[in-house]
Amino acid sequence: MNVTLRQLRVFESVARHLSFTRASEELFLTQPAVSMQIKQLEGQVGLPLFEQLGKRIYLTEAGRELVGFARRIMRELREAQLVMEELQGLNRGRLGVAVATTANYFATHLLAAFSRRNPGVSFSLDVTNREGLLRLLMENERDVVIMGQPPEGQELVADAFMANPLVVIANPDHPLTREHDIPPERLQNELFVVRERGSGTRVAMERFFARQGVQLQSEMEMSSNEALKQAVQAGLGLGLVSQHTLAMELSLGCLAILDVVGFPIQRQWYVVHRAGKRLSPVAAEFRRFVLEEAEDHWQLPQQPTDSSA
DSSP, rough: OOOOOOHHHHHHHHHHHHHHHHHHHTTTHHHHHHHHHHHHHHHHHTTTOEEEEETTEEEEEHHHHHHHHHHHHHHHHHHHHEEEHHHHGGGHHHEEEEETTHHHHHHHHHHHHHHOOOOHHHHHHHHOHHHHHHHHHHOSSSSEEEEEEEOSSSSSEEEEEEEEEEEEEEOOGGGGGGOOSBBBGGGGTSSSEEEEEEHHHHHHHHHHHHHTTTOOOOEEEEHHHHHHHHHHHHHHHOEEGGGGGGHHHHHHSSSOOOOTTOOHHHHHOEEEEEEOOOOOHHHHHHHHHHHHHHHHHHOOOOGGGGGGO
């Protein structure tokens, strides 16, 4: 078979997403270009690799066999790249980082500081939800990941490097902004805007209020912190977010942190990689930088003292 690496990369992406559209977005190719690469690969293999049933595509038996070989080849190429980068040291190299959507508020500041110190290093940044981060880790697609509490029972190396306090937010005109030491049960009759199910923030919120015996009213679900904050700012309800996401809103006075007993919920940010993964010199140095210097390059946003008077 006269198969090219480009064809294998395209095939692996389509097989992982089971979508030509999502593969084209990931690879920055047009959908016709992706389809052409798959058609050429099928011509080389001599067998169909995908079949379409209704609106969905599935791997054929040949496709399931080939995707294992494709992924092993991609892993070997990444190992070869690591060896070459080790020979080059920190003067050159590429860093692949993935971060939780909430962590992106400070991760770009960390990457900028690291880049200024190591100008020869290029990097790629993926911003995705918890499910996406775990997939990238399991498939060894990125060097390191920045996320909240990683799951137990996975073959991961995870080290905490910075506090991640979760706070209750409201529109500044909400009556509760003028109160102190608000009991959690006072919030039972308030409408909450919440993140999607599976979000680390939502899991922490539900666990806290369940321990307090409080059942929240939540009729609005948002898939991003920005949408949630805008809904709270518009007066559609209260919300729970990481304090790291509030730098602009607190400085402008368009959101307020409520003084609720038991808050903030204290969590941690972690820098994570797969156990046994061979980190390149660049990735190892970035991990050290995050663990030892993150708080030197990012300060937790604070609510102005006069806003709670």
